[in-house]
Amino acid sequence: MIPDRFRERYSQIVDDPDAFFRCICQFVPKSFRVNTIKSDRKTVLERFAGYGMNIHGVPWYEDAFISESLEIGSTLEHFAGSIYIQELASMLPPLLMRKELEDARLVLDGCAAPGSKTTEIAAFMKNRGTIIANDTDFDRIRALKFNLEKCGVLNTIITNMDLRKYPPREFDAIFIDAPCSSEGTCRKSESLLRSWSERFIKKNSDTQKGLITKGFDMLAPDGAMIYSTCTYAPEENEAVLDHLLKSRSDARIEKISVPGLRCAQGITGWEGRSFDDQVRNAIRIWPHMNDTEGFFLAKVTRWAD
Amino acid sequence: MGGLRYRRDRHEGGGSHYEGHGSRHEDDRGKHHDEPDKDEVLGYFESRFGLDPSVFDGYVFYIGGRGRLYLGPSADMNGLRVATTGLTIARSDGGIKPTTNLLQCFGSRVTKNRIDISRADAAEFIRGSDIRIDPAVLGDVSDGYVLLVYQGCPLGCGLLKQDCVKNMLPKAKRLNLQHL
Numbered sequence: 001m002i003p004d005r006f007r008e009r010y011s012q013i014v015d016d017p018d019a020f021f022r023c024i025c026q027f028v029p030k031s032f033r034v035n036t037i038k039s040d041r042k043t044v045l046e047r048f049a050g051y052g053m054n055i056h057g058v059p060w061y062e063d064a065f066i067s068e069s070l071e072i073g074s075t076l077e078h079f080a081g082s083i084y085i086q087e088l089a090s091m092l093p094p095l096l097m098r099k100e101l102e103d104a105r106l107v108l109d110g111c112a113a114p115g116s117k118t119t120e121i122a123a124f125m126k127n128r129g130t131i132i133a134n135d136t137d138f139d140r141i142r143a144l145k146f147n148l149e150k151c152g153v154l155n156t157i158i159t160n161m162d163l164r165k166y167p168p169r170e171f172d173a174i175f176i177d178a179p180c181s182s183e184g185t186c187r188k189s190e191s192l193l194r195s196w197s198e199r200f201i202k203k204n205s206d207t208q209k210g211l212i213t214k215g216f217d218m219l220a221p222d223g224a225m226i227y228s229t230c231t232y233a234p235e236e237n238e239a240v241l242d243h244l245l246k247s248r249s250d251a252r253i254e255k256i257s258v259p260g261l262r263c264a265q266g267i268t269g270w271e272g273r274s275f276d277d278q279v280r281n282a283i284r285i286w287p288h289m290n291d292t293e294g295f296f297l298a299k300v301t302r303w304a305d
Numbered sequence: 306m307g308g309l310r311y312r313r314d315r316h317e318g319g320g321s322h323y324e325g326h327g328s329r330h331e332d333d334r335g336k337h338h339d340e341p342d343k344d345e346v347l348g349y350f351e352s353r354f355g356l357d358p359s360v361f362d363g364y365v366f367y368i369g370g371r372g373r374l375y376l377g378p379s380a381d382m383n384g385l386r387v388a389t390t391g392l393t394i395a396r397s398d399g400g401i402k403p404t405t406n407l408l409q410c411f412g413s414r415v416t417k418n419r420i421d422i423s424r425a426d427a428a429e430f431i432r433g434s435d436i437r438i439d440p441a442v443l444g445d446v447s448d449g450y451v452l453l454v455y456q457g458c459p460l461g462c463g464l465l466k467q468d469c470v471k472n473m474l475p476k477a478k479r480l481n482l483q484h485l
Binding site: 051081106149150154155158169 | 363364376377378379380381382383384385386387388389390391392393406409410427431455458459460477478480481482483484485
């Protein structure tokens with residue numbers, strides 16, 4: 001059951017409201033990523049073919065696959081950490097920084113648990129350099145550590161701090177996958193829409209503004225930061241970017257795209273409020289566009305002097 | 306949170322030590338255990354599993370609480386509340402115990418005391434059971450910790466005693482697999 005106010009809000013900004021509301025009532029396909037630290041896609045595909053499982057790739061990431069079988073969690077490859085079961089859209093933040101990660105020495109994953117992104121970042125870094133994977137929630141650190149170890153990740157230090165109080169550091173790449181209202185995950189969690197409220201959205205927005213500003217302040221001069229959420233709410237997305245652009249004059253939102261992936265631009269106005277034009281450079285992944293969950297991504301850098 | 310022992314041992318160039326200040330280690334909340342000695346552990350990996358110490362080049366050894374040894378990246382940890390570092394590679398509890406994570410991670414380089422097992426035995430092992438090994442297939446494998454392998458895939462650590470391999474997989478890793 002989709003709340004009326006939810007329907008009203010997003011009918012205004014989605015390209016095809018009917019397709020969107022229909023899609024979020026369907027389950028999201030089961031997907032996984034080949035963990036290139038431990039294996040390679042040729043080996044994994046051969047093994048899965050041997051199991052008689054129907055697996056197919058996506059046009060925008062060669063190591064991402066959709067499984068028609070729900071049993072990928074009971075394969076040897078899952079046990080051994082050769083694959084990582086992960087929703088497709090959540091693979092995007094590291095993918096957008098693939099090139100930067102190849103040479104990065106020090107990377108921050110600011111809101112890391114349970115480790116889906118961190119393990120992917122480590123794979124792009126070929127297990128070299130250093131990742132600091134932070135999460136404020138101590139209870140989630142155990143899952144983060146378990147997943148990193150299972151995937152054979154060696155280049156990561158896990159910290160348990162409020163990112164907004166992090167001591168001064170300078171990172172080549174930063175990921176802020178901010179805690180959010182998670183509207184985009186409602187395809188796998190039906191109860192999410194039942195407890196949906198605008199009050200929760202507004203509460204998240206303040207935290208997110210603190211996280212993005214702190215992240216930007218720790219960015220090396222040539223560094224880049226991905227800000228992402230799994231929600232549609234402009235208050236948690238474009239409004240957060242707008243806050244950063246207003247409070248840091250050298251912040252810049254880079255234009256991004258992923259070849260083969262359909263997406264929409266960031267929006268420049270919401271409920272009577274207008275945002276900096278640069279927020280157009282962010283991308284919105286609506287679920288019906290690629291049969292994924294919903295996601296929002298922006299790449300932040302510093303203007304050169 | 307006070308009184309934490311957290312030290313790092315650089316593998317390359319030998320011997321720089323770091324005494325962490327204010328860092329917290331999640332494994333430090335237990336009782337006191339003997340600290341493992343890095344060289345002793347490296348020597349054990351080499352003699353027991355044929356793992357050349359050079360496989361660890363570029364990483365740093367960290368000694369945590371409860372006799373655990375970690376392999377991780379080099380980093381300035383001043384001011385950070387560290388929960389854990391890299392991969393837990395061994396525990397020292399009266400002797401050295403390699404972790405399944407270490408053997409899975411470096412399994413392709415293990416040349417000694419590895420046992421190739423059948424599909425049925427692999428399924429049993431991953432489920433958490435001890436398994437029996439035909440002594441005829443053991444060859445040079447001796448009693449002690451071993452790596453179990455199925456079709457080239459390193460499964461994890463077992464403890465061989467005569468013809469029985471005691472299952473050392475952590476409970477959280479055990480699975481009832483349908484496809485292998």
